[in-house]
Amino acid sequence: MHEFGIAEAILDAVERRAEGRRVERARVQAGAMLRITEPAINQAFALIADGSLAEGARVDLVIVPVQLICRSCGQTAQSADPFATCPECGGTDIDTEGGDDLVLESIQMTEAAHVPGNPRRDRGNPDGPS
Template sequence: MHEFGIAEAILAAVEKRADGRRVRRVRVRAGALLRVTEPMINQAFSMVADGSVADGARVELVVVPVTLTCRSCGRSTASADPFAVCPGCGGTDIDTEGGGDLVLESIQMAEASHVPGNPRRDRGGPLGPS
């Protein structure tokens, strides 16, 4: 299953950016040509992330459509299915563009249970406690 390779790539990027902090959620943008679904990538990610900073984290997947251009009628359209037929003429002689990217959009870190050096556990504002 190719999802494991994708999940390993996501985990490597997450670990690099998390810098040892626990991760709760990951948002990833994946092109339609990668043919992944959120349930499949979450299953693979939970297996590869076991014991890591992302253990138990969920992956939110945003599928980016591929652009299809029909060679018969010239119509272009965006589709989540890279194997679609032309919606204009029904043709199957299709060129595809894009849809192969994998982008880590965001990481949600787990909340810290306390702030080191602050016994009241007061997080304060950007300028310190008020």
């Protein structure tokens, strides 16, 4: 299951950007050539993230299409299926470009239950009232 390697890469990127804060959700762009699905990556991520700041977090997956170039007729097209046939001539002699990226688009942190500081004092002025 190659999703575990991808889940480890996502967790590493999430932890670096979270800076010690708990993570609730991550949005990831994955190229179609990676051949992953949201249920499979979430299952792998749940196992990999166990005990980390991202434990219980969900991965929202956005599939980025691959560009198909037909060697028979020259037609180019985009597809979420890297093994698609040419939409113009039905040919199977296809070159592909792109679709192998993995990009952490955003992360959503959990809201803090406690904000440090004195609630009776203006926190905007650390030296006290003027």
